[in-house]
Amino acid sequence: MTQPPQPPNEPPQGGFGAPQTPPAGGFGAPQTPPAGPPQQPGYGYPQAPPQQPGYGYPSGPPAGQGLPPGQPPQQGYGYGYPTAPMQPQYASPQQGGNGGKKFSTQTQIIVAAVVAVALIVGGGIFLVSGGDDKKGDTSQSDSGGTTGGDKGGEDQGIGGGGKEKAPANTKATVGFQLPQPKVTDVTKLDGSWLTDKAYVKTGVYEIVGYDKAKGTRLWSIPLQGQLCAASRHMSKDYKTAIAFEASKPTKEQKYPQCNQIGALDLNTGKLMWSKSVTAATGGDEPIRFDEITLSGTTVAAGGTDGGAAFDLNTGAERWKPKVATDGCYDKGYGGGDALAVVRKCGTYESPQLVIQALNPTTGAPLSSYKMPPGVEYASIVSTKPLVVAADVGDTAGDGSGISDFFSIDASTGKLLTKIAADAEKYAASCRSTEVESCQQLVVGNNRLYLPTEEHEGTGDYGNTNEIVSFDLTTGKPTSDKADAGDRYTMFPIRMDGSNILAYKAPPYDKGGQIVSIDGATFKQTVLMENPSDESVREAETSYSLDYAEILFADGRMYISEVMASKPTTTTLDDKRYLALSFATG
Template sequence: MTQPPQPPNDPPQGGFGAPQDPPPGGFGAPTPPPADPFGKQQATPPAGGFGAPTPPPADTPPSAGAPQQPGPGYGYPQGQQPGYGYPQNQPTQPGYGYPQAPVPGQPQQGYGFPQGMPPGQPPQQGYGYQTTPMQQPQTPPQNGSGGKKFSTQMQIIVAASVAVVLIVAGGIWFASGDGGGKKEEASSSSGSTGGKDGENEDGGNKGGSTNDGPGTEKAPADPKSKVAFQVPLPKVTDVVKVDGSWLTDKAYVKTGLNEIVAYDPAKGTKLWSIPLAGQVCAASRHMSKDFKTAIAFEQSKPTKAVKFPPCNQVGALDLSTGKLIWSKSVTAATSGDAAVRFDEVTLSGTTVAAGGPEGGAAFDLNTGAERWKPKAATDGCYDKGYGGGEALAVVRRCGTYDDPQLVIQALNPTTGAPLSSFKMPPGVDDASIVSTKPLVAAADVGDTAGDGSGISDFFSIDASTGKLLTRIAVDGEKYAARCASGKVESCSQLAVGNNRIYVPTEDHEGTGEYGDTNEIVSFDLTTGKPTSDRADAGERYTMFPIRMDGGNIIAYREPPYDKGGQVVSIDGATFKQTVLMENPSDESVRDVETSFTKDYSEFRYRDGHLYLASMMVSKMRGSLDEGRRLVASFSRQQ
């Protein structure tokens, strides 16, 4: 999770994937591998995109091409977050799962990534590593002063003790080293240590089937794809959010400039558009079964008098018919006649829930009828934002600005009444909801992640009682996933299913001459333990989860400099990978594909169609932005 620390914000100016200048050494300069990269990893097809981030020196100045912060007051928190491809902010470390030790030599900067990261954090020892050499059993003195001759019985006892020590030490080495291939920084508040039925005690499946059932994505006869269509960036003069990307049975739907547009999945022709009074500032990532969803948008278009209109309109969309079903604003007891501003919106069942710094409100998806709205709170608490999907949960903020107390609550979607509550630990001033069923939250406790990812720990919570099932510590130097600062439902590059949370490891050097790679691993949501799951991206590729498909994980493989990206399905029981799509390796196509960065782009895949979409656009800056698009779509050739 190597991103630089930042204040709350949304992505910066400069657009997504804007090319940057290559570092000294020229295009293609190899990065020397560590003495023993990533344990003794088995040889796999090339993985880990060329030019993937490597740590810069601490005093490296910022790149002139680094993204800039959006203008203030644009309806979302200010600050700056880096896009995918920023260099990692820690010293180079040996392969994941190996004892920590510095790597000789100075790391080199990969092509196409800005420099200028803050000094990194020192590497941390994994759980179960020895911080001092193991002491050898000492033989009692024989015939020395005060000593007695070691009896045969005592020799047997000591020998047995030594054997136990060696067995335990060997088990720790296996769990933390190449044999297990997992991180051990998972601490559990639960007393449970055993596995569930059908699982090993480390959480690995052994029954040959996944808990959440089979997926619908099938292996193709030929995974090779072609470019289906591309949508150019709208012409803007400032930074504009374009959150929102949905797939129905007949269309790919995307937020545009003051409108929502549906495209034919194969041809890219415009099917319909929904004009809006102002720009979309938040969009639900969920849909109802009949393809309805929710958005929040600004009350008007920008003018000279009002350059940044407030984001105070909530609406419901019918993505089958291309209609805005309803839109409205609400007032709060503390805001007088002014409409409440919102940062986020989500959907659960027939409840549209919108949250922001002035509190939360909810509406009926079909009619727009108010279900609840912000009220004056005597305890100083308010609903910061909601997580939707199969259930509804809220991050509720109480206390003062300097000493907040965050509470995660499962809610009745119809009434908003809390079903259970869990108080986050001290030192948490920002939290995100990763999943509502099962209920999983994420936070950077005490700002200890050190990488700006917003994640130092995952919290698995019993939604019916509010009891903490387990707390999973995820070292920011070893794991890569992201929750945007100040946003409740924004986590990406992870997936939840099969009672597990699936996360990618950080990029690290592979076994080849150059190029990075990584893995997808998982943690059990009941015990907090790392499981035996491990999917290797392959040499010179890196990958991250897009979504679950039944009990399988759909993941995107970021390509090296001379290949196209891939979509794979990872079997949730065996972790065997199946390539669903392989994109063209033509340079012009690669330039477009790699302009979509994983931190600031939407990745949607279904049934042989992949859609990459920008979440924010800005003014074009000439030839450097030629590869940027609003949408790029790929389809399998058969």
């Protein structure tokens, strides 16, 4: 899709360097949490064994909470926060508070067409794309991959493997805050990763590495144009891939093409290589990309011009788009521990989608599964096991992109089971314009873990929800059930061995929590409780959780935006940060 306009100016003086002093009434001086041995986060931290989550991105559970009488609304989490995604790449539906409905696919496409104007009129509100907190040997989540039955916690095949443990004191303090960059137009800022030394975040025309504890600037990788897509995955030696625009915008070229692919070494802070590619039979014009992923040493990028792949370490082309006689092209790829593609065939009026498991070195299909007729978009939730989400016949009715999940045998292309996901019951979403974009759901233990839609709790006010699961072999719901508790809503952010790590969005008077859910018993263990001070709480809840990137590892949590627009003069802007970190001590 056409990228949003990018600002010609660089970040404010000092960029995202040393911790900034927040505005009056903010957190005060940033805390410096004690250093500790880094552990696997999601969204770009290598873990073993690598597997796919779905977080597919945090996308489901509406973060909005009910408010008691007389309590003023707060930004984010569904109160007083725009619920319409206003940018093509982020056209994934938001879940408004109190179970608000999402937008239809058609509405998403229409909204995408007017995104720039809408965002400017919207007064600089940032919509965030979830980042999936996955892990990886190139995977953002740590799914144990153990086969589970349909007895939930009673299954003896699940258990162990989790690396995240509760500290002696779960009370967290603010680690550091990164200021919002000054931009003059809508700017895409998605992409965040964790290495053993750095928290890495996309900035304006650069990728920046920060000290994990102090937030001080370690290095910067300059880009010739603004980033337009970032891989959720990393290699074991902290390498990843991005797509970015060919240049900065000018009067003559206000919307530069997203046609540059690059590989980043996040350990050294270097751009290892960057290049464009032309179609095998399509002339000399560089092709455009909408998204990018990584599996092993294969960088795969896709879009409406087709797909291409490169060697992560050298940039050598592994395959490039071809004009097929059957009209088929690679729309987009899912990476991580395996590589899969959504291949689009047929005509605009009558599309046929094919899901293929690929040889990551040659691109040769290992198996193929034809999606049901009439499915226009499909999203890859996980590549190993292979799980796909789609809105069959636009029956979801809420624009979530999900009416059903398809569990596919990657070796044969046989459908193992189809899981109906009633949009009235389950909260997760996938952006129809991107193949690897699902949020707030994960795959592990041969199960699909989903948050339910929020509903009234047992208290006098406030909503709540649960995390439940489905067996990927039988398609049946298991007995797994984790309750968020009154006035909290929760969603998975990644797997940790066979355990599920989840974020609990707080009520109006509390801080958020990170919990570990035992894969066998579904018992919850609190790993982190964020401060309930008003200024800190307002900053934490200023992020739209249907889009925010959340990383957690070794007692440190990072939450960040993936979109910025021109600031307004309202006081809301004073409480917004590009990224915010918390740490237990």
